[in-house]
Amino acid sequence: MSERSRTFAIVGAGLAGAKAAEELREAGFEGRLVLIGEEAERPYERPPLSKDYLRGELEREKIFVHGESFYEDHEIELMLGRAAVGIDVAAQELELAGGERLAFDRLLLATGAEPRRLRIAGAELDRVHYLRSVESSEAIRARLEGGGKAVVVGAGWIGSEIAASARRLGVEVTMIEPAAVPLEHVLGAEVGAVYRDLQLEHGVEMLLGTGIEAFEGSGAVERARTTDGRTVDCDFAIVGIGARPRTELAEAAGLTVDDGVLVDAELQTAHPAIFAAGDIARQQHPTLGPLRVEHWANALTQGPAAARAMLGAGKAYDRVPYFFSDQYDVGMEYAGLARQWDRVVFRGDPSTREFIAFWLHEGRLLAGMNVNVWDVNEQLQELAGLRAPVDVAALEDPEVPLADLARIQA
Ligand SMILES: Cc1cc2nc3c(=O)[nH]c(=O)nc-3n(C[C@H](O)[C@H](O)[C@H](O)COP(=O)(O)OP(=O)(O)OC[C@H]3O[C@@H](n4cnc5c(N)ncnc54)[C@H](O)[C@@H]3O)c2cc1C
Known part of the structure; x- marks a missing residue:
């Protein structure tokens, strides 16, 4: 079949979907390319929605992945405000809301994630907000601009960033979090305490070690x-309180789903014509095992990697997880993956909020995080990717360049 007569469909017009479409054209795909998104907006980036965009400091035009004419210029059929509601796997057809069917030769699922919802008394009351879409960010901004007092439930990344943005706009904030410190399950007690102190210093009331029982x-x-x-x-x-991958479509189609759509190292599902990328994908990572990453950088690079696989030029996606967060004047970047560790080592004093932390397990370095220290994350990614034994004294010593450490380890 000539390539021109082939149709590639992408469900989910978020970052992963948009970058996959871009890559398909870059790589020379000349067939029909359809990008389907249920939101009314063309693909946009979510990180600003809890940061500068939420605070009204970033103009709307800056959040989009591509300029307005990009899709037309690249002959990408952008179907917005349209949800895919079914996949007929045997016939290789998508069913769209409204009943239209679309035959595909290759399909990429990039449906992302959605906020976990509270199931408590009062959860459906008005003025209880969740943040995922630009619309929800704008609704929260309108509340913040009205001032007053906010309760933020959950001191993970999103809750912490919202609290910081709210304080910057002069809103009183109480955070409610069952763990002993913010971000405890990702960063542990010591680094979590840095983020607790940061919030306290900015006047946030922290109710830690307690959950939300009800809204009234x-x-x-x-x-x-x-x-x-x-x-x-x-x-x-x-x-x-976290997000869950939007796997309904894949599940209904009979694809294997287990905390995400299961894909191999090259992002292909068990069905040879169907791929998944971004927040939804649980990939067989070549060095880290089954892994689902809910972060911007993953969507940015996994979308294009899946596109290449759709064209038959797939390679194992082996990037080390990376993410960033900004709260008040504290920026951080994290590289690697530490699910379990027995030691956290610091280069610099964490109380100064200018330091690098390293997570180790049985002497091996699993992850590193730079806080208000810049231009080191590529080296941290390299180090964390090795998952090799490390010399703790060298890690702690600011005189030892991280690049040298990576070389020693390699
Ligand atoms: C407020 C916020 C702040 C964040 N900040 C950071 C940060 O600082 N650093 C970081 O690393 N990461 C951050 N993230 C995470 C990052 O934004 C996500 O990892 C990224 O958006 C994932 O991209 P995606 O394309 O996989 O999914 P999404 O961006 O969720 O896009 C998926 C799209 O698919 C659409 N869709 C779903 N189902 C269907 C269907 N059946 N038919 C049609 N369309 C459908 C959805 O409506 C959505 O538009 C943040 C996320 C949020 C919400």
């Missing part, structure tokens, strides 16, 4: 009740 109010939320019996008055609430 007549029509709209007026107060939150915690599992340890406290009540907190508020004008609105924002819930950031």
